[in-house]
C-alpha cells in the first residue's frame with residue numbers, strides 16, 4: 001500500500017470507527033460487534049504504525065496509550081464555570097421563580113428546562129474546528145487542571161464532533177459532568193478492596209479520582225461516562241434556548257442526558273422533583289437534585305449572574321443520603337461467598353426514605369483505617385442500590401471510646417476456623433455453612449435475580465435454621481403447610497411466598513445466572529453471557545477461551561466462571577436445580593439475515609445516490625423493516641439523503657436516530673443484506 005492509499009484508508013477507518021463509537025456510546029444502539037470494531041481499530045493502528053505521519057489528533061487510536069498523568073498544568077476556562085444557588089426547600093424554588101418573573105416583567109411567559117443534577121465531576125471540553133483540543137476540571141471556577149489526555153480515554157467523549165446535521169462552531173467550549181455508573185463504582189471498589197486499598201466513598205469521588213489518574217489499561221468496559229449540558233462559550237451559535245442547546249449537543253454527537261423536560265410552572269417543577277426522588281435508585285447513576293434552568297437564552301442575559309452563580313438557574317436538591325448516627329455494635333457477618341465482613345449495627349436512621357440500621361465496614365483493614373469502634377458517632381451514606389456504608393467517624397472530645405474491633409477466630413455461623421485471604425477473612429466451609437447458604441438464598445431471590453417477593457434476610461434465615469432448606473434446590477420444594485408451622489407465617493404470607501418461589505422458578509437465563517452468585521458475574525456480565533450462549537448448558541460447558549470471546553469478559557472473569565462450574569458442590573446443586581425445579585426463559589435468538597431488522601420502522605427522506613429510494617425500501621423490507629411515510633416517536637431511523645425535507649427536522653426534534661446513506665448501507669451490510677441487484 002502506498003502512502004496515498006494508506007491515507008485514504010486511514011480516513012475511512014476513522015470515520016467508520018467514529019460512527020460506531022457514537023452508535024455504541026452515545027446512542028446506545030450498536031450496529032456491529034465488538035470484534036468487528038476491534039478489527040477496524042487494529043487495522044488503523046497498523047496503518048499508523050507503518051505511516052506515522054498519518055497519525056492525527058482525533059484518531060481513535062489516540063484515546064489509549066498516554067500514561068496516567070501525575071502533575072497537571074492549570075488552564076483558564078473559556079468562560080467562568082459558575083456554581084448554582086441551591087436549596088432542598090420548595091419555598092426557595094417558589095422564591096426563585098418569583099425573582100425570575102419580577103425581573104422579566106409580569107406577564108412574560110417563563111419556561112424552564114428541568115434536568116437531573118448529576119453527582120459527578122464538572123468538566124470543560126474545548127473543540128476547535130470540531131476537534132477535541134482541551135479538557136479541564138472545574139478547579140476554582142476560573143482555572144482548572146488540564147486533563148485532555150485522560151479525558152480522551154473516555155469513550156463517550158467524541159474526539160471529533162459531527163457537523164452533518166448542524167454546523168459545528170469553529171470554537172466551542174462545553175460543560176458537562178463526568179460520572180461513574182453505580183455498577184462500575186461497585187466494581188472499582190471491589191477491585192480496590194481486593195488489593196487491600198481504601199475504597200472510594202461515593203461514585204462522585206470515584207469519578208473525580210479516576211479522571212485525574214485514568215489508567216487506560218483499566219479493564220472495565222465503561223468506567224466513566226459523561227453527560228454534556230451546557231455551552232460555555234462559542235464563536236457563533238444559532239440556538240435560542242436551553243432546549244435547543246441540548247438538541248444541538250446531541251446532533252454534534254455528544255452524550256446528553258435523556259431526562260430533561262420543558263415546563264412552565266412551579267407545580268410542574270415540584271412534580272418533576274418528586275418523580276426524580278422516586279426513581280433515583282433505578283437510573284444507574286447518582287443524582288443529588290435537579291437543576292431548574294430558564295429556557296430562553298436571551299432572557300438569561302437580562303437576569304445575569306453574581307460572581308458565584310447565575311440568577312437564571314437554581315439547584316433544587318434532594319434530601320441528603322448521608323446521616324449521622326451511633327454504632328451500637330460491630331459484628332462479623334458471613335456473606336454468601338464466605339467472606340466475613342465487619343458490619344456496624346446502628347441506631348436506626350432514615351436515609352432518603354429508607355430506614356438504615358446496618359452498614360458495611362468492608363473488611364478488617366477498613367475498620368482499622370477508619371478506626372470505628374462500638375459506641376462511636378458515625379456518618380452513614382447510601383447510594384443507589386448499594387449497601388449502606390460507614391463513611392467516617394465523628395470525633396467526640398473527651399468521650400471514652402470502646403475497644404477496638406477484632407475479627408473472630410471462628411466462623412460466627414458454623415464455628416469453622418476462619419482463614420485469611422489478602423485483606424479478607426473467609427469461612428472455608430462453603431454451603432455447609434448456614435450463613436453462606438442463607439446468603440445464597442437471599443441473593444437468588446433478590447430483585448435483579450429471581451425477584452422472589454417476601455424472601456428477604458429474615459425469611460431466608462428461618463428457612464435455613466428450621467432446616468426447611470438444607471441445600472439450595474430445596475428452596476423450590478418448600479410447601480405452604482411447612483411455612484404455616486413457623487412463627488411469623490400466616491395463611492396469606494405463606495401462600496404469597498410459595499407463589500413467589502413458583503414464579504421465580506421460571507426465570508430469564510440472565511437473572512438466574514446472576515442469582516447464582518458466580519464470582520465476577522454481575523448483572524451486565526450475566527446478560528452478556530445469556531445473549532451470547534443462549535443456553536445454560538452451553539455456559540456451563542464453556543472453557544476459558546470460549547468465554548473470552550464474549551465481549552466484556554476478560555481472563556480473570558473467565559477463570560472465575562469456569563472455576564465456579566468446576567466445583568463439585570456447585571455442579572451437584574446445579575444438576576438438581578435444572579432437574580425440573582427451575583425452568584429458564586432463553587433470550588430470543590439473533591435473527592439471521594432476512595429478518596434482521598424485523599419490526600424496525602424507517603422513514604426515507606431526501607435523495608439517495610448509491611441506491612434509489614425504491615431500492616432502499618425494497619432492501620429494508622426484505623430485512624423485515626417497515627418503511628413508513630411520516631416520522632413519529634415510534635420511528636426507529638430516519639434515513640436522510642441529499643437535501644432532506646421537514647421529516648428530517650421532525651426526527652431531530654423527536655430525537656429519532658438519523659442515518660445518512662452511508663449509514664444505511666453499513667447497517668444493511670452489517671445485517672448481511674446483499675446490496676447488488678439480483
Ligand code: IVH
Nearest residue numbers: 082083084115116117118122177229291310
Ligand atoms: S448547570 C451556570 N446542570 O452541579 C450553570 N450543573 O453547583 C452551571 N451539575 O458544579 C451548572 N448536573 O457541576 C448544571 N444538569 C446540570 C448539572 C450541573 C450537575 C453540577 C455542576 C455544578 C454543580 C452545582
